[in-house]
Amino acid sequence: MIKTRGVSHIAIRISDVARASEFYGKLLGLEVVPFPTMDRDKAAKFRDEVVSSKKVAAPTGGIWFAAGSTQLHLIASPGHTERTGSPFGPHLALVVEDFEQTRRALKEAGIEFLEAPAQQGRGRQMWISDPDGNTVELTTEQ
Template sequence: MIKNRGMRHLALKVSDVERAKDFYVRVFGMKLVWQPDADNAYLSSGCDNVALHRGDHGGDAQRLDHLGFIVPTIADVEAGYAWAKSIGVEIVHELKHHRDGSVSFYIRDPDGNVIQALYEPTISPQSFSS
């Protein structure tokens, strides 16, 4: 087993770094941490890191099903869903209350990556400090 504290970093291939950066900043409130050049950008939510690298999805065997952002409360998921719909973000799966107490919906970023906004009863209440 590899010791870990959970998923804290994800790297995505995107066709347009600026467009992807603007999406993650606008939709999820992420902050730019470092942009060494026009082909790479590193964003953070304060506890997670997303790297955006210019590249195509063409011949790669590596595929990502989806990435997820943990949301603090059910009300926050519901409000986020309403907001995403109101600004025209593509909804992949509608808001759903699951039997285990979780609540989620899925959207798509400008490069087609699927993102889940998720309230999960055991993870969402946790807080992290540095």
């Protein structure tokens, strides 16, 4: 049996690095994590092999953020068109410190959100869409 120790990172597709950086860095307050140093020739060869074998578009860039001990890798992909916004589909969840302050910040930024009914002792939850339509849950632990 494989023994998993935790989550290293979550990767999602985006279409615009600058726009995603504003959303995740400025609005949600995540800190940028520098890309690791890598051999450019080996990385390009691997990218080309993946693009060819998986029949996917080559990434055009990206940005990484720290979300506690987990990283969020945003990968720029041409033609990205996902638009769900549903809490019942694929999404990432970020723990926020102050739910009421988060709600106020979203309202001030003009960002619509879907809020779950308060559940005693189980934390609070709300869902927003990032600029590319990826669903982001904002939650508290209590």
